[in-house]
Amino acid sequence: MSNQWGGRLGGPIVKNKIFFFGSYENSTDRRFAGSLQTVPTAPMRTGNLSVSSLTIYDPLTGQANGQGRQPFAGNIIPAARIHPTAALLMRQLPQENNPAPNGIPSANYFALGEAAFDRQTIDSKFNFNISGRWNVYARLSWLGFDLTAPTAFGAIGGPPIAFGNLGQGFGSTWSGTLATTYTFSPTFIVDAYYGYTLMDTNIEQPGLGPNRGVEELKIPGTNGPRFFESGYPGFGIGGFTAFGSTETYMPYYRTDP
Secondary structure, three states, X not given: OEEEEEEEEEEEEEOOOEEEEEEEEEEEEEEEEEEEEOOOOHHHHOOEOOOOOOOOEOOOOOOOOOOOOOEOHHHEOOHHHOOHHHHHHHHHOOOOOOOOOOOOOOOOEEEEEEEEEEEEEEEEEEEEEOOOOEEEEEEEEXXXXXXXXXXXXXXXXXXXXXXXXXXXXXXXXXXXXXXXXXXXXXXXXXXXXXXXXXXXXXXXXXXXXXXXXXXXXXXXXOOXXXXXXXXXXXXOOOOOOOEEOOOOOOOEEEEEO
């Protein structure tokens, strides 16, 4: 659902001398978004990979180069051999809610989320007729926005299911102009103009703040000391939807004058 409203007002402050104009606009966009993703099935989360056409070998058997390794019986990894980090991730990742009839995961999770976008703009302008030959004007404009773009798997991340970027976005744009015109004669006019724009755009993915990779998942080297290095690391497994911090350019904080 989208809504847009606003208003404008203008007129003289001093008759024939000073004038003003102002406007305000508010835009909102609300969406209930959804998308199909692929997650491990319930048996897979416990180590049962019997539906896979690939043979799962025990890495603790055979030689270091892989020769002589023995397969797990029935392609089932014993529960005692599942690493605690993998077990924790499987508990955090949502369970399938659209299971395939053959047990092979494919688009087996329907992700839902509420998306929101808010934008406000204010424009103002003042004109000053200093004399019949000389006038000046000043303009100041502001735009502010807030964005909530849900991820496929909530706090544990994943791809966005609405809008382009994911997570919480916020920022503003300031724009100003100062100009003057002086008429020396009907054939000679001087016009001076100065403008400045400052754009501030930011977006943060879910899970930032705690060093979840190092402290929660116990994976060395996945977080650094700076805030933008916090949160979840990214996980990409062939045949499944990536989760965690899936966008390598995020978070970003841009201030462009």
